[in-house]
Amino acid sequence: MTERLIHLGLLLLFPPLLLGVVNKTKAWFAGRNGPPLLQTYFDLAKLMRKGLVLSTTTTWVFRAAPVVTLATVLLAGLLLPLGRAAAPIAFTGDLILFAYLFGLARFFTTAAALDTGSAFAGMGSAREVTFACLSEPALFFAFLVLAKLSGTLTLTQMLHGPAGGFPPAATAPLILVALGLFAILLTESCRIPVDDPNTHLELTMIHEAMVLDHGGPLFGVILYAAALKLFVLGALLLHVAAPFQAAYPWQEWPLFIAEMLGLAVLIGIVESVMARLQMRHVPYLLVSALLLCGFGFILLVR
Amino acid sequence: MMVSLGLVLAAIGLLGLSGLPACLLPARSPAGQRLATALMAGGSLLGLAGLALAFGAAAPPALELPWGLPWGRFRVALDAISILFLAPVFVVPLLGSLYGLGYWPQAAHPENGRRLGCFYGLLAGAMALVAIARDGVLFLVAWEAMALAAYFAATLEEENPEVRRAGWVYLVATHAGTLCLIAMFALWRQATGSFALVPAPPLPAALAGTLFVLALIGFGFKAGLMPLHVWLPGAHANAPSHVSAVMSGVMLKMGIYGLVRMTAVLPTPAAWWGGTLLAVGAATGVAGIAYALGQQDCKRLLAYSSIENIGIIALGLGLALLGRSLERADWVLLGLGGALLHVWNHSLFKSLLFLATGAIIHATHTREMDRLGGLAKQMPRTMALFLLGAVAICALPPLNGFASEWLLYVGLFRTLGLGGAAGCPAAALGAVALAMVGALATAGFVKLAGTVFLGSPRTEATRQAHDPGASMLLPMGLLAAGCVGLGLFPMLAAPLLAAAAHAWTPMPGLATAAAELPLPWITRLGLGLVALAAVLALAVMALLRGRPRASVATWDCGYARPTPRMQYTGASFGQSLVGLFSFLLWPKPAKLALRTLFPPGATFASRVPDAILDRLVRPLFALLGRQLPRLHLLQPAQTHLYLLYILAILITLLLWGG
Numbered sequence: 001m002t003e004r005l006i007h008l009g010l011l012l013l014f015p016p017l018l019l020g021v022v023n024k025t026k027a028w029f030a031g032r033n034g035p036p037l038l039q040t041y042f043d044l045a046k047l048m049r050k051g052l053v054l055s056t057t058t059t060w061v062f063r064a065a066p067v068v069t070l071a072t073v074l075l076a077g078l079l080l081p082l083g084r085a086a087a088p089i090a091f092t093g094d095l096i097l098f099a100y101l102f103g104l105a106r107f108f109t110t111a112a113a114l115d116t117g118s119a120f121a122g123m124g125s126a127r128e129v130t131f132a133c134l135s136e137p138a139l140f141f142a143f144l145v146l147a148k149l150s151g152t153l154t155l156t157q158m159l160h161g162p163a164g165g166f167p168p169a170a171t172a173p174l175i176l177v178a179l180g181l182f183a184i185l186l187t188e189s190c191r192i193p194v195d196d197p198n199t200h201l202e203l204t205m206i207h208e209a210m211v212l213d214h215g216g217p218l219f220g221v222i223l224y225a226a227a228l229k230l231f232v233l234g235a236l237l238l239h240v241a242a243p244f245q246a247a248y249p250w251q252e253w254p255l256f257i258a259e260m261l262g263l264a265v266l267i268g269i270v271e272s273v274m275a276r277l278q279m280r281h282v283p284y285l286l287v288s289a290l291l292l293c294g295f296g297f298i299l300l301v302r
Numbered sequence: 303m304m305v306s307l308g309l310v311l312a313a314i315g316l317l318g319l320s321g322l323p324a325c326l327l328p329a330r331s332p333a334g335q336r337l338a339t340a341l342m343a344g345g346s347l348l349g350l351a352g353l354a355l356a357f358g359a360a361a362p363p364a365l366e367l368p369w370g371l372p373w374g375r376f377r378v379a380l381d382a383i384s385i386l387f388l389a390p391v392f393v394v395p396l397l398g399s400l401y402g403l404g405y406w407p408q409a410a411h412p413e414n415g416r417r418l419g420c421f422y423g424l425l426a427g428a429m430a431l432v433a434i435a436r437d438g439v440l441f442l443v444a445w446e447a448m449a450l451a452a453y454f455a456a457t458l459e460e461e462n463p464e465v466r467r468a469g470w471v472y473l474v475a476t477h478a479g480t481l482c483l484i485a486m487f488a489l490w491r492q493a494t495g496s497f498a499l500v501p502a503p504p505l506p507a508a509l510a511g512t513l514f515v516l517a518l519i520g521f522g523f524k525a526g527l528m529p530l531h532v533w534l535p536g537a538h539a540n541a542p543s544h545v546s547a548v549m550s551g552v553m554l555k556m557g558i559y560g561l562v563r564m565t566a567v568l569p570t571p572a573a574w575w576g577g578t579l580l581a582v583g584a585a586t587g588v589a590g591i592a593y594a595l596g597q598q599d600c601k602r603l604l605a606y607s608s609i610e611n612i613g614i615i616a617l618g619l620g621l622a623l624l625g626r627s628l629e630r631a632d633w634v635l636l637g638l639g640g641a642l643l644h645v646w647n648h649s650l651f652k653s654l655l656f657l658a659t660g661a662i663i664h665a666t667h668t669r670e671m672d673r674l675g676g677l678a679k680q681m682p683r684t685m686a687l688f689l690l691g692a693v694a695i696c697a698l699p700p701l702n703g704f705a706s707e708w709l710l711y712v713g714l715f716r717t718l719g720l721g722g723a724a725g726c727p728a729a730a731l732g733a734v735a736l737a738m739v740g741a742l743a744t745a746g747f748v749k750l751a752g753t754v755f756l757g758s759p760r761t762e763a764t765r766q767a768h769d770p771g772a773s774m775l776l777p778m779g780l781l782a783a784g785c786v787g788l789g790l791f792p793m794l795a796a797p798l799l800a801a802a803a804h805a806w807t808p809m810p811g812l813a814t815a816a817a818e819l820p821l822p823w824i825t826r827l828g829l830g831l832v833a834l835a836a837v838l839a840l841a842v843m844a845l846l847r848g849r850p851r852a853s854v855a856t857w858d859c860g861y862a863r864p865t866p867r868m869q870y871t872g873a874s875f876g877q878s879l880v881g882l883f884s885f886l887l888w889p890k891p892a893k894l895a896l897r898t899l900f901p902p903g904a905t906f907a908s909r910v911p912d913a914i915l916d917r918l919v920r921p922l923f924a925l926l927g928r929q930l931p932r933l934h935l936l937q938p939a940q941t942h943l944y945l946l947y948i949l950a951i952l953i954t955l956l957l958w959g960g
Contacts, residue, residue, distance in 0.1 A: 051850035055857070057758050059678040061689070067842055071835035075827070091823040096711045097699060100740070101831075104698040107744050111689075114752030114870065116856045117676070122870020125752070129745035130878045133738060140737040144718060144730055151721040153712060213857050217845050221838075283882060294734075301718075301727035 003085040006253060011077045014257070015227035016040035018234070018264045025268025040227060047220030055213050057117040065112030066214065066221040072101040073228045081156040082235050083256030084245065090156045095143050098155060099136065102188070105225075106132055113210035124209030127279065131194065131206070134286035135184045141293035142177045142184075146240070148300050149173070159239035166243060176296035178241040183289035185237050185267075187282075189230040192271040194282050234263045307363040307380050309352030310434065313392065316345030318427025320399075321419030329412035338419045339399045342426070349392040349430065356380045357798065362805070364436070374439025374497045378431075382801035383566065386642050387433045387559045390649035393784075394551045395426035397777035398544035401657055404773040405664055406542055414458050418542065425451035425548065432556050438487035438497035445483065445556075449476040449524075452553055456541035468536030471915070475533035479523025483560075486516035504569045514575050517564040518582075525557025526609045527616060528586040532915040535593075538605035539669065543660025546601060550608045551653035555645050558615055562642075565623060566806045576624030577729070583620050584735035587613030591742040592883040595749065595876040596910025599669045600659045603750055604652065607695065610739060611648045615641045617732050618710045621717070622806070624729055631811030632818075636713025638806055639799040639816075644706035646795065647788060651694040651703065654781035658688040661774055662754060665767035671750060671872040676759040680767040685755045687778045692747040694785040697740050700828030702785045705792035708824065710736060745879055753872035760866045790828045793821040873908050880910060888913050 020037040027034020036042075054062070079098045081087040087094075110125035146158040149170050166174060187194045190207035197208065211222050238259050246255045277285060320341035324334025356363055364379035380388075399422065408415040428448035435441040453476075457469035487497060493509055494502050505513075519530065526534040534554075538546045561579075565571065590609030597603040618641030625633025661684045662677065663669055678685040694701035714733040719725020759765045769775065788795065800816040858864040880889050890909045911917065 048845065051852070052846055053852045053854060055855060056853050057676070057856050059682075059685075059756065061678070061756060064839070067839045068835055071831060071838050075831055075834060089827070091820045092818075093708060093712045093715075093820065094823075096708050097704075097824075097827060099737070100697065100699055100704060103696065103740060103744055104693070107693060107696060107698060107748060110744075110748045111752050111756060114748070114875075115678075115756040117757035117866070117869045118856045118858045118864065119868050119870050120859055122752075122875060125748065126870065126875045126878055129741070129748060130882060133741040133745060133879065133882070136741040137734045137738040140734045144715070144733060147715050147720065148718045148727070153715050153720070212859070216849075217842060221842065297727075 004088045007078075007082055007085060007088055010082060010253075010257075011074070011228070011231070014260070015231035016044060016224065018230055018260065019227050021261055021264035022268040022271065025265050026272050029269070029272035040223070044220050044224055047223065048217050050216040052216045052218065055116050058112075058115045058213070061108070062112045062115040062213075063218065065108040065115075066218045066225065068108040069105040070221050070225040070228070072105040073225050073232060076101045077228060077232045079155055080232055080235055081159055081239070083238075083259075084160065084252045086156045086160075090154050092153045095147070095153060095155050095158065099139055099143070102229075103132075103136070105229075109210055112214075116213040118213065120205075120209045121212060124206050127206045127282075128210060131187055131282060131286055134283060134290055135187050138180050138184055138286065138290040138293045141290065141297050142181055142240075145173050145177050145293065145296045145300055148297075159236070161243060165245075170300070173296035173300045174240055174243075176292045176299070178237065180289040180293035180296070181233075181237045181240055183285055183292075185230075185233045186270070187286060187289075188233055189226065191267055193274045193277045193285065196276045231260070234260060238263060304363055304365065306352045306355035306359060307365050307378065307434075309348045309355065310380060310388070310430070311365075311378070313345040313349030313352060314427045314430045314434075316341050316348065316427075317395070317430060318424050320345065320423035320426075321416070321421070322423075324408070324416050324419045329416065330409050332408050335403060335408040335415065335419060338423060339396075339403060342396045342399045342423065346392040346396040349388065352380075353385045353388055353392070357382070357385055357801070371439065374437045376440055377437040377498060378434040378440075379436045380434055382798060382805045383559070383562055383642075384433045386798060386802050387555060387562075387645065388430055390552050390555065390646060391426060391430045391433065394649055394653045394781075395422070395429075395548050397653070397780060398422075398548050398657070401544045401547075401660070401774050401777045402542075404771050405544055405660055418455060418458055418545075421451045421455040422545065422548070425455055425553070429552060429556055433559055436499045438490060438499065441499065442480070442483060442487060446480060448553065448556065449480065452476075452537075452545075452549055455545045456537050456549065458542055458545075459540070462540070464536075465540040468533075468540045472533040472537040475523055475530070479520045479530070479557075482516050482520030482523070486513055486520055486564075489513055489516065499563060499567050501567050502569055507572060510568055511572065511575070513564070513568060514571070517561060518579070521557040521560035521564070522582075523557070524560070525554050525612045525616070526586075527557075527582055527612060528589050528609065529914045531586070531590070531609045532912065532919055534609060535597075535602045535605040535912065536915075538608065538656075539599055539601040543601070543656050543663060546604075547653040547656035547660075550605065550656060551649040554608060554612055555615075555649060558612065558619070558641075558645060561616075561619060562638075562806065565619070571623050571627050573624060573627045573726075576620045576622070576627060579616055579620030579623055580729055580732055581620075583613045583616030583618075584732050585613070586610070586616060587739040588735055588742070589613075589886055591739055591746055592879070592886055593910065593912065594746045595742065595883075596880045596887055596889060598672055598873055598909075600662065600671050600674075600750060600754065601656070601669050603671075603746065604655055604659060607743065607746060608648070608652055610743065611644065611652065611695070614707065614710065614736065614739065615644050615648070617641075617736065618644065618713070621710070621713050621729065621732065622803075624717070624726060625713075626807050626809070628724070628726065629809070630716075630723075631809050632716055632815040633713055634807060634809060635800065635803050635812055635815040635819075636709050636716065638803045639796075640706050640709030640713060642799055642802055643709060643788075643792065643795055644703075647694070647702040647706050647785070650781050650784040650788065651691045651701075654687060654691040654778055654785065655695065657774070657778050657781070658684050658691065661770045661778070662767070664770060664774075666761075666763045668761075668763065671753045673761050674754045674759075674764050675757045675761075675866060675869065676755070677764060677767055678755040680759075680765070681755075681769045683769045683775055684778070687775075687782050688755065689751055690782050690785060692751045694789065696744045696747050698744070699789075699824075700831050701789035702787075702792070703789075705789055705821075705824055707736065707740070709819075742879070745876075749872050749875045753875065757869045758866045760869070790825055792824055796821055877908065880908075886913075888917065 113121035113125035327334040362381035367376040431444035594606035621637030697703035697707040717729040
């Protein structure tokens with residue numbers, strides 16, 4: 001019960017901090033002070049106090065999309081184990097629901113973008129669905145590897161590995177899968193080198209271009225859902241990239257939080273030292289992710 | 303228990319003849335069309351009652367009657383597989399007929415309304431007969447009646463050359479398939495000694511393999527497996543929308559039914575059968591939906607998406623075959639169960655989408671999505687129903703597409719050989735293909751729904767559109783309710799699916815595998831998702847109560863006067879994906895080159911022609927058309943010479959055979 005409460009608390013409260021850590025890291029690299037660590041919370045509080053400005057072109061789809069996105073990401077967060085604790089909801093085949101919940105979010109986000117009738121939003125949503133066609137199969141390759149290694153189809157057991165930890169033969173496939181998942185994480189959470197969350201040139205954006213017309217509390221919901229998505233995908237990656245166990249049970253949650261913050265710092269470093277890829281080169285990155293996960297699979301079943 | 307079969311036979315009679323009374327009435331009288339719908343309603347209700355009775359029966363009811371033909375017998379039976387395929391036959395055509403009252407009213411179409419009524423009913427009746435026939439000859443008779451009725455119903459607007467062309471391609475393709483089926487049944491008779499479709503004794507591997515390949519090609523033509531799909535997009539796009547709904551939602555499934563039935567009566571399959579079907583299904587799924595992305599015609603997009611869904615169903619059937627060869631009951635149950643549930647699901651959401659698209663065509667008189675836009679404001683009900691169908695067909699939770707694909711995914715993951723069991727990891731790649739299909743389908747249906755319903759109207763015709771009347775909305779609403787119902791409560795179909803798997807192959811372990819399915823979780827989480835979204839929506843609404851609210855033009859990056867022409871079109875939305883899949887699609891290169899300092903006006907068109915039909919089949923047939931007239935020597939248009947040919951061939955055959 002306590003574990004579930006901690007899970008829920010972390011899921012609901014922790015994600016905005018990740019964005020703060022990423023931005024702080026970037027600021028440190030650029031030699032700036034940067035916004036405070038808690039800036040995202042301040043932003044959210046401010047947005048939630050605002051009124052609503054809606055485009056005359058839009059319909060209920062535009063207003064429903066943020067809410068549906070948040071609901072799906074929240075539910076996905078409940079299907080995923082955080083650290084060594086089991087997920088609050090677990091059943092055979094939950095990994096498929098996990099992946100398809102993000103699909104539902106994508107359907108509504110991209111449809112809402114088209115609802116504005118803006119060419120920029122259309123551009124962003126076309127890019128979003130295009131890149132998803134490569135990242136989704138890559139994610140399933142990763143799931144195949146994890147399912148084969150653990151022998152189950154339940155996310156908790158798949159990500160925690162067999163009882164005695166992953167066997168030594170699993171190291172190489174897991175490294176490949178971790179690299180692939182990192183690329184998927186960067187894509188899905190709209191980070192450099194795929195998308196630049198800070199850009200002000202609409203032509204080059206993906207996620208930000210889609211939500212240009214949202215404002216006020218609805219934009220707050222979008223921002224919060226984006227942070228949650230980064231958190232959920234990050235937690236997924238951590239299982240593969242850092243399958244460490246703490247010495248004592250009480251250390252499990254601090255270890256998970258430390259790993260999560262480390263991941264945010266890593267994302268900040270990637271954003272600082274890399275340039276955004278040209279839009280037509282993004283598929284290469286995603287195909288590489290697909291191939292990395294695919295090679296992991298082949299290594300495992302050969 | 304014979305009552306159930308009698309009810310179904312009576313239903314077939316009523317459906318098949320439902321259009322005839324109208325022929326006795328004047329061409330403009332609406333009474334005939336109403337009578338036809340009433341007859342279909344009566345027939346369908348009788349049929350559904352028969353199905354319910356048959357499912358409750360201890361043994362599948364069967365019937366055998368003498369008939370006048372020298373071959374075959376009138377042998378019919380009603381097992382769980384038949385029940386499963388009959389249910390859509392008794393639902394979708396009836397709803398389509400109801401829809402037709404508003405969509406294709408007799409009074410507005412005196413020239414062809416009665417023809418449509420006749421062949422529409424015949425199509426429904428013939429499909430039902432196909433699903434219960436247990437004799438090769440009877441099956442072929444029903445099959446051909448179905449194919450021809452569909453031809454006459456689909457080519458209603460034959461004054462349009464495009465419709466004639468599509469009809470012609472359909473007729474050639476369906477007969478190419480039927481030829482394979484005739485060969486298959488002839489071989490079947492040779493192998494088993496009768497035309498009866500009952501489980502065969504063990505056959506030599508080569509013979510069984512040949513039968514399987516002939517069935518795969520023959521039924522593949524009807525189902526639309528790539529590369530045999532050539533007839534499908536044209537025929538579906540050019541038929542009246544409720545005929546498209548029946549063709550796509552039900553008739554394609556008869557090809558699947560044929561495959562399921564033949565694999566049920568053939569002896570234990572070799573592993574390559576399942577492997578082939580898995581590979582063909584995965585390729586059909588990916589290529590079908592990739593083609594859909596390149597289409598600008600709403601109904602062609604839906605037709606290509608039907609090909610994709612047939613691919614998904616074939617994937618499941620392949621998994622089940624593989625499970626049968628390798629004796630894995632869980633693969634059989636998940637593969638066949640997922641495939642058959644998808645048969646139902648696709649007949650619900652694809653019919654819904656075709657009917658909703660018909661409502662758009664009815665209101666705007668165009669199928670070109672780039673001439674539409676912003677219809678959400680003019681047609682809010684159609685839009686809500688269409689959006690629901692789109693979410694369902696993308697297999698997104700909590701609607702029905704997700705339930706069937708979830709079964710397939712679990713089955714495909716099981717082929718990894720989890721927990722020490724033997725596996726077939728190559729088959730697990732099907733899960734990756736399915737994931738790609740899912741992502742592409744989302745792209746395709748966001749494109750379709752977004753271009754047609756969202757944004758602002760691109761043409762004047764769009765501004766004048768309005769929601770259709772109740773007779774068109776009601777069938778769509780019922781189909782949508784089916785999508786929601788099966789999505790939230792898939793376990794309602796589970797007993798029938800398990801019974802069908804048992805009828806397909808009575809393998810030990812099926813019942814255990816069925817009991818282990820965590821279908822209740824889909825219900826719980828589906829309801830949970832809906833509740834969570836509702837709570838969040840209410841919370842946001844409560845937050846916004848009393849807050850200032852402003853309506854302004856779309857921001858468009860500071861450009862003050864955006865016009866509808868500046869919106870992203872469907873073509874531009876799909877462009878990057880078409881580019882990504884150009885190795886598969888071979889799109890027509892469309893480039894605007896600026897050659898002078900002051901370039902004159904230019905036109906730009908992006909088109910994705912069907913690689914098989916437009917680049918292979920058509921040129922091949924054109925070549926044959928040029929070369930074959932040389933054979934006119936043998937065709938002198940003199941009847942007595944033709945009779946001589948027949949006599950000569952008969953004598954040759956007699957000498958050869960005797």
